[in-house]
Amino acid sequence: MQQHRIVVLGAGYTGAIAAGRLARRLRREDVAITLVNAEPDFVERVRMHQLATGQELTPRPFGEMFAGTGVALRLAQVTGVDVERRTVSVTDANGAEELAYDTLLYALGSGWNSQGVPGTAEHAHEIAGRPGALRLRERLARLEAGQPVVVVGGGLTGLEAATEIAEARPDLDVALAARGGLGDWLSAKGRRHLRKVFGELGITAYEHAAVTAVEADHVTTADSTVIPAAVTVWTTGFAVHPIAKATTLEVTGTGQIVVDRTMRSVSHPDVYAIGDAAMVTGPGDKPLRMSCASGVPTAWQAADAVAARLTGGKVPNVPVRYFNQCISLGRRQGLIQYVTADDRAVRAALTGRLAAVYKELVCKGAAWSVANPTLGLPVRPRRVVRQPARAARAARPAQAVSAVKSQA
Known part of the structure; x- marks a missing residue:
């Protein structure tokens, strides 16, 4: 029986967490999970201001993170995605190559704007x-x-x-x-x-x-x-990776992939988008801001939705909401602004040294969740339910229509 091929593009917070969560929920015999990233180490993006001022950050090699999980790390630059042929073009020191997928998780994120x-x-x-x-x-x-x-x-x-x-x-x-x-x-x-x-x-x-x-x-x-x-x-903000906009995926004017509540593309049901790459709405139908706080819950949602659909389980639909905004103000001061579900500030705020400690714990917790991607899920891997190829092809248009309706 051929394994279901899952390709995850990008190993930032969202991509790495999604890959590890899928590895925990699905049997290795049934799926082949490939994580594509240009760098061999995880980058704590929320600490880049610390790196810029001369501080040394803890190395977090992906090879160690995913050892024994069944996740295959592919060190390469993503150069294109063909969602009609279901292939990803990558380039490394050995040249160009195409990776085929059955399910794609697009987590290429964003850069400066x-x-x-x-x-x-x-x-x-x-x-x-x-x-x-x-x-x-x-x-x-x-x-x-x-x-x-x-x-x-x-x-x-x-x-x-x-x-x-x-x-x-x-x-x-x-x-x-x-x-x-x-x-x-x-x-x-x-x-x-x-x-x-x-x-x-x-x-x-x-x-x-x-x-x-x-x-x-x-x-x-x-x-x-x-x-x-x-x-x-x-x-002054972030701009999403341009690759999605060059495909036939339905995207916004800024290039974010339009998804339903389970992070599934409304135009191509074989594709899921997470983190900054996805146009996700939260409470009040407000678009989520580009941030780690927004991206990690979308990774959980997408991984659980993929696993549920492959195993015949119930697809979860957990609303994404905010609780606070964590701001470091140097190493000794911080500001934790508590917010409503749709990210509006309330009167309460934590300040000073205690807020700095709080922020540091949040950063360490986010890194820990990436470094331990398969822990914390008290479930056994489930068997993938196979569909006959003809039936799967016939179902794809209906799935796309269903996705569009759920987004509306």
């Missing part, structure tokens, strides 16, 4: 991945005392980057340029604490200052303010 602002590609640094963080690390190390660093973007990544740099290099002149007010989405308590930490670290906040151009030694805002910058760090 220049927002089309002139000069960003030439002059700005990004910390959306390890290569960018290491380049920034090298550049910061060469800066002399008193030189200006500007972080552009007032979201979670920007706040963490600015405070981490200012704490690690108090000799630098660190500033943050935000399109809106500083932490304007936070509660009153959260905003007060944020301003307090910025003051203690000597960070200058340029509020309501949309950056319209980046040069080698400064940035310019919409009101023509010139902010000196020996180094510019660009943190």
Whole structure:
């Protein structure tokens, strides 16, 4: 009996967790799970601001993580997906190859988003991945005392980057340029604490200052303010990997794959999308923000849905909701903003050293869940239920229609 071929693209938080969860739920005799990733080690994306300031992160080799699980790691760059032929094109040191799949989990995630602002590609640094963080690390190390660093973007990544740099290099002149007010989405308590930490670290906040151009030694805002910058760090959001948009998958204008409540593509039922790559709606039908907090539950949902459909079990449908936003403000300060299910701030917030410890535990917990992908599931692997090939082909259009209806 031929094994059902499951290919998982991308081994960030979502892809690695989904692969491990599938390995736990399905029998090795029935499925062949291949995890495709360009790097041999897991990247803790939520710690890239730490890496950029010279801190050493714990190595997490995939070879050790998935040893004995049945998950086959394929170190290669994904160059294309043909959802009609059900193949993935990859390239490694030995050249190009095609991988065939029966079920595809697309978890290629996102990278930095220049927002089309002139000069960003030439002059700005990004910390959306390890290569960018290491380049920034090298550049910061060469800066002399008193030189200006500007972080552009007032979201979670920007706040963490600015405070981490200012704490690690108090000799630098660190500033943050935000399109809106500083932490304007936070509660009153959260905003007060944020301003307090910025003051203690000597960070200058340029509020309501949309950056319209980046040069080698400064940035310019919409009101023509010139902010000196020996180094510019660009943190204005994320853009999804472009491969999905080049396929016949139904995608949004930004390239996210449109999925139903079980993370299944509404146009191609053999494909599931998770994490930043998927257009997922939460409470109030609001799109989930690109984040680890959003991505991990989508990985659980997709893996459990795939396993249930293959084994004839009941497909789970667990709503994704938020509980808090965890922000590190250097190594000694933090901010935990409690939120509603649809991610709106409430009055309650945890601040200070205790919040920093809380945030660190969250980061360690996320890494642990990746490093131990097959633990914590008290279930026995179930046997895959086979469909005759003719019946499976006949079912595909009906499945696609059903998926579209469930999304509506």
